[in-house]
Amino acid sequence: MQESRYEMEVQPLGWWVRSHHCNELNLENVDQHVCLMGWVQYRRDHGGLIFIDLRDRHGLTQVVFTPDANALALEEAHGLRSEYVMAIKGVVRARPKDMVNPNLQTGEIEVEVVEFRLLNKAKTPPFIIEDRMDAAESLRLKYRYLDLRRPQMTSNLVFRSRAVQAMRSFLHDNNFIEVETPVLTKSTPEGARDFLVPSRLNQGEFYALPQSPQLFKQLLMCSGMDRYYQVVKCFRDEDLRADRQPEFTQVDLEMSFADEEGVMSISEKLLAHLFKETMDIELEIPFTRISYAQAIADYGLDKPDIRFDLKLKDITSLVKGSEFRLFAEAELVKAMAVPGGSELSRKEIDDFTEYVKIYGAKGLAWIKIKEDEWQSPIAKFLSQEERSAIGAEFDLQPGDIIFFQAGPADMVNTALGYLRVRLAERFDLIPENEFAPLWVTDFPLLEWDDEDKRWVARHHPFTSPKDSHFEMLQSDPGQALARAYDLVLNGNEVGGGSIRIHNSSDQQKMFAALGIDEEEAQAKFGFLLQALEYGAPPHGGLAFGLDRLIMLMNKCSSIRDVIAFPKTQKAACVMTDAPSHVSAAQLRELGLKLREKPKV
Incomplete structure (x- = not known):
């Protein structure tokens, strides 16, 4: 590469003013004098000409240095390098027809x-600033400001901005007011560790730091705000996964004088508006609705992906007397048939067996349905009567495969529920470019905590039980159902909410069911209980998980790709080196x- 004979000096911007961004010019601008500013994406030296692809967040424009336009500028352009920041003034020209780039x-x-x-020089970046690069995520996060220059990452953040604007616009037009709630607040038990x-x-x-604005938005309903929303940061000190961060963003809303139908209806319209405005996709309203019990029965999970049809079936009664002891003695036996699935190799089946062990399974039973036999290590333990019953239940045909799981109900449902998704991916059963929103309703209000030996709230302690279930809080807490609802999109929970308890005596009943006595309730939630005594309206709401929603809409594999400066799975920022020690x-x-760390 030829070096410039001139020392490239960084110059001030001065009175130069950008006239267009780098994705704006077309044939209508030919012969216009323009001023562009951005970063050098590529430099190509074609002998007597130098071509630069100039990039900003909008896109690329090719600029060309020629001896006719400015011979000195052409000579100095030999010193330009990738990621140098520059401004150019020039004249728009039509490219020769054989040089047109249809991809730009x-x-x-x-x-x-x-x-x-x-305007500025740049070191050689640690990775190429383009979407085709294959740098490790740890390196991308360390140099996040460079990673965000890549077109896809820029596009993700631009899309996120448009999405938030669309949601704010809808809520404003539907009489919601935006109210900010405190970031420094009181520690209250809401399900995860507080920061x-x-x-x-x-x-x-x-x-x-707030896990959510839950108590404050209820207080706003007590304040007569009627309809509230907020795009809000929330904080939870919990173990991370690909779709979790210690700090995340919710689009939070609350409504007075509303029941489940009112909250779910406005939420459907909000999501439909969002998809239409940002992706020109029409979501059909109303969304599909199923109960929690039905979701677990058919899909094993309370966040089912309904874009494909593989369903689980309870066959406990069919195999209760089986010679296969695992089936005969299990609390629950479920199965799932995959049409045409017998093409799976033994290695693939072994891999699926290892996969379900993540969810507590000890193994995975299976049978391949052949023309003249059932091929499986367990087939010999099943009687002809049992085979006929199972075959009829699933309408099994030669070429199918059926998977079984037996044991405690939670393990069986969870293991087969996640295996269902894996199998759908393996057999390409999931339609591309399809979004299938789903409401899951009628959740259990409480769940038993084996470690603490007490009932805990499945959602939070302020969720109302169904009207006829208040008396169950004392007599049969495990059977009480909540006025709660989750919004699921393509197998991911993207929103959740409930109708709240809106009077003090009922809230005290809920605390009592959770083992929170009156003294503790006053110490932790006295301000809420007092507010409920001053004429609180019936109210309910919902919070959308913005990061996860944007991740799904952009078809990203991790919410880290739609957050500007995310943390790693160890809740660390490798760019700023946070968290870090502070001075004595x-x-x-x-x-x-600080306590001294124990010596190892």
């Missing part, structure tokens, strides 16, 4: 450079002293 919005034109300014913030002015006391002086100001 600006592919029919180029800008002949009359003058340019180098705690020590108070310097009140030493020995702590704020908590800072700790003294807070009245804190």
Whole structure:
């Protein structure tokens, strides 16, 4: 590569003003004088000409240095490198027909450079700034500001911005008001660990970062705000997965004088508006609705993907007397048939067996249905009567395969539920470019915590039981159903909410069922209980998980790809090196002293 004979000096922007962005010019701009600014994506030296692909967040424009337009600029352009920041002034020209780039919005034109300014130099990036690069995610996160320059990452954030604008516009037009709620608040039990913030002015006391604005949005309903929304940061100190972050964003809404139908209806319209505005996709309203019990029965999970039809079936009664002891003695036996699935190799079946062990299964039983036999290590233990009953239940045909799971109900449903998705991926059963929203309703209100030996709220302690189920809180807590609803999209929970308890005596009943006595309730939630005594309206709401929703709409594999500066699975920011140690002086100001780490 030829080096410039001139020292490339960084120049000030001065009075230069950008006239267009780098994805804007076309044949209608030919012969216009323009000023573009951006980063050098590529430099190509064609002897007497130098071509630069100039990039900004909007796209690319090809600019060309020629001896006729400015011979000195052409000479200096030899010193330009990838990611240098520059501004050019020039004239728009039509490209020769054989040089048109149909893959670029600006592919029919180029800008002949009359003058340019180098605004900043750049080191060689640790990875190529383009979508085709294969850098490790850890390296991308360390240099996130470079990763975000890539077109796909830029597009994700632009899409996210448009989505938030669309949602805000809809809510504003439907009489919701945006209210900010505190970030430094009181620690209250809501299901996950709080992030705690020590108070310097009140030493020995702590704020908590909110897991959600739950209590504040209920207080806003007590305040007569009627319809509230907020695009809000939430914080949970929990173990992470691909779709979790310690800090995440919700689009939160709450409505007074509303029942389940009212909240679900406005949420459907909001999601339909979002898809139409951002993707020009029409979602059919109303969304499909199934109960929690039906979701578990048919799909094994409370967030089923309904884009494909593989369903689980309970065959416990069919194999209760089986010679196969595992089936005969199991609390629950379920099966799932895959039409044409007998093509699976033994290695693939073994891989699926290892996969279900993640969910507590000890193995995976299977049978391949052949023309004249059932091929499986367990087939010999099944009587002809049992085979006939199973075959009729699933309408089994030669070439099918059927998988079984037996044992505790939670394990059976979870293992087969996730296996169902794996099998759908293996056999290409999931339609592309299809979005299938689903409401799951009628959740259990409480669930038993084996470790603490007490009932805990499945959603949160402020969810109302169904009207006729209040008396069950004392007599049969496990049978009480909640006025709760989750919004599921393509097998992912993207929203959840409930109708809230809106009077103090009923809230006390809920606390009692959770083992929270009156003294503890007053200490932790006294402000809410007091507010409920001053004429609180019936109310309910829902929170959309914005990060997960945008991830699905953009077909990304992780929410980290739709968050500007995410944390790793260890809740660390490798770019800023957070979390980090603080000085002893800072700790003294807070009245804190750290314990020494135990010696290994």
